[in-house]
Amino acid sequence: MSKIISTKNKHSMKKQLSYMALFVMSCSLNAQVGILTPTPQHTLHVNGSLQVVKDLNVGGGPKTTGSSGNPGDFLVSNGSGNAPVWKNIASENFLKVIFVGNKTNINPSSGSYTGTGSNPVSTHESYTQTYVYNVSNKIDNAYLTYNSTTGLFTVVKAGFYNIVPYITYDLSLNGNGYTAGTAKSSIQKVSSSTVTLASISTGHGERTLTVNHNLSSISYLNAGETFRVRCVYTQDFRLSSGNIYITYLTP
Numbered sequence: 001m002s003k004i005i006s007t008k009n010k011h012s013m014k015k016q017l018s019y020m021a022l023f024v025m026s027c028s029l030n031a032q033v034g035i036l037t038p039t040p041q042h043t044l045h046v047n048g049s050l051q052v053v054k055d056l057n058v059g060g061g062p063k064t065t066g067s068s069g070n071p072g073d074f075l076v077s078n079g080s081g082n083a084p085v086w087k088n089i090a091s092e093n094f095l096k097v098i099f100v101g102n103k104t105n106i107n108p109s110s111g112s113y114t115g116t117g118s119n120p121v122s123t124h125e126s127y128t129q130t131y132v133y134n135v136s137n138k139i140d141n142a143y144l145t146y147n148s149t150t151g152l153f154t155v156v157k158a159g160f161y162n163i164v165p166y167i168t169y170d171l172s173l174n175g176n177g178y179t180a181g182t183a184k185s186s187i188q189k190v191s192s193s194t195v196t197l198a199s200i201s202t203g204h205g206e207r208t209l210t211v212n213h214n215l216s217s218i219s220y221l222n223a224g225e226t227f228r229v230r231c232v233y234t235q236d237f238r239l240s241s242g243n244i245y246i247t248y249l250t251p
Helices: 002-030
Strands: 033-035 044-046 074-076 085-087 096-103 135-139 144-147 152-155 159-170 181-191 195-204 210-214 217-221 226-233 238-249
Touching (some): 135 144, 159 181, 181 210, 195 217
Parallel strands (some): 033 044
Antiparallel strands (some): 074 085, 096 135, 096 238, 159 217, 181 195, 181 226
8 A cells, every 4th residue: 555655646746846847947948937838928828717816916017016906997908018007987988977866846835836828938038947856866076066956056077968857847736728838848058158958848738737858968068067957838837756867978
């Protein structure tokens, strides 16, 4: 039995010496290290799986540690011969969700806003009301701020903003003969000058009790500029449940 064990040990040692010799030859002849390959093609060539338990450092130099990036970053190739770099989603022109809001109440809480009557809604800004989102589910103040009292958004970071609101008009308090009319909803930049970024106008027949509008605008906005969602109807109206999401796209 002892002879058999000795033979196995010798065989195992020979294999280990062979691998060591192959490793040394690989290092000395090519200045390259091959793991499970006798012909490494790079400084380190691994023919198999790689498990990284802690940091993965990229870049750096002989006396400096490479970067391990920030949480949420991903690696982007810089081409052959160059170290890859860590990037974040916002820097690569991806849409970043910066605001999600809901309207869960109704305005006014009693009674209705006065409609424009028989006059076209397009000519009566004085009858128009701001759609206010009373619930902010998500907001990134590095891009914009929101005033839940006035319904006014203020841009913090310049860039392209994709604004998508969903709006509900409530006409249920109106009597017979007072529900047919025209609704107009707009996304409106307020400063530095008043500009309509997107708008929709629809006509509705008698006994229309609710009107729903969906809008979308992609506009470049500068820091400090403000915008809002505006609503008006020819008959008296209330503003009820809705939502909005706003995304940012770098210039």
